[in-house]
Amino acid sequence: MRSTTTGTARLTKTHKLSAAGITVAMGAAAVAMAVTPGQAAETPSIAVKPVAWTTTDLGAHHHITQQAKTTAADATAAKVKADAAAKAKADKARADQQAASRSQARTPVKPATPAKPAPAKPAPAAPVKKAYADNLDGWIKESLDILKSKNIPATYEGIKRNIMRESTGNPRAINDWDINAANGVPSKGLLQIIDPTFKAYHVEGTSWDPYDPVANITASCNYAADKYGSMDNVNSAY
Template structure:
């Protein structure tokens, strides 16, 4: 049906849309006037659904913000994890360094000194004896006492002076022993077989050694006469 509005056909297209809209509005007003109750119900129903503002541009910005927030959160979490790993690594390195330092300290520490063994009592200084008849007799007497062989200084000296006049190299080459090939020798004029038989341990095996000659002679006299003190002549 054609519009009865005067001059409608001569209006531009956009003006036609405007006129159409006005016409539609007028029709709606008429409809309300005719059926007011029905219009009220439709209006209430329409007002219950509120229009939602939306545009592609606004949706894109919202999505971009959400993505940026997620990226920022992921980077922050990654940094936090990296920090934890770095802290754990640093702690492990410190512990290893501490263990190394402790090990080196133990290796460098000198071993505990063992308690010193009790010092052995110093050996008594060797007694010095004069290199003469008195010294030889004194040394021989110390050995004889240690061996339990009886003798006295006086008994030894009187026989030494009678037999050799104190000469440790004295030798008898004229008596019966000499005739038999075993001359008497030394301070107390002993023959070799007797000296060897009565030699005192710890002394020289040289029959001309003064101390060895005296101790062997005293040992023989103790066996045969009870002591050198009891010898008053050749024996």
């Protein structure tokens, strides 16, 4: 069997062939191979309009691709930056808290100042006891101060005058011859007072001994004030 010369279709070249153009060319070649054997058929040229991609299309596609890549890269960079900022903020907060804890641990705790006790109120001063001479002058003056505190009237002159008449200033004087003595109650002391009268007119704060000079004077003056208004009004036995 004779081989048949097979012609190939020529494709018009443009900037670039499309896939559709290649398919058409292959179809044309198949038609040429189907020619009756022995006939030399010249494969006719088939004009195929290629689908061309222009420079503008390529540029637009490239721009869109690059823009998408740039947007994704920017989003990734923004996320990385945000994550880094959040981590830095958390690290700073943790560092600040640790620094505050260390500072607090180093700060010595000042002990509480104990409350000062209230100052004790000073005890009232004890009254200064007035000193009196241990003689007739001192006895009369001490008696006068006591009588004055009890509002019992008397004067120094009236007391001394009656003492000198009754006992001449002897605190141990006793009358053992008058009616009182006969009745068993003799007059005693500076102002010759009998025991029942002394007890009835005793002045609080003085001794209960009728021979005590101050006790004798104050009781006798108390009695004279009651009976005569004052020892000053007594000029004889009373």
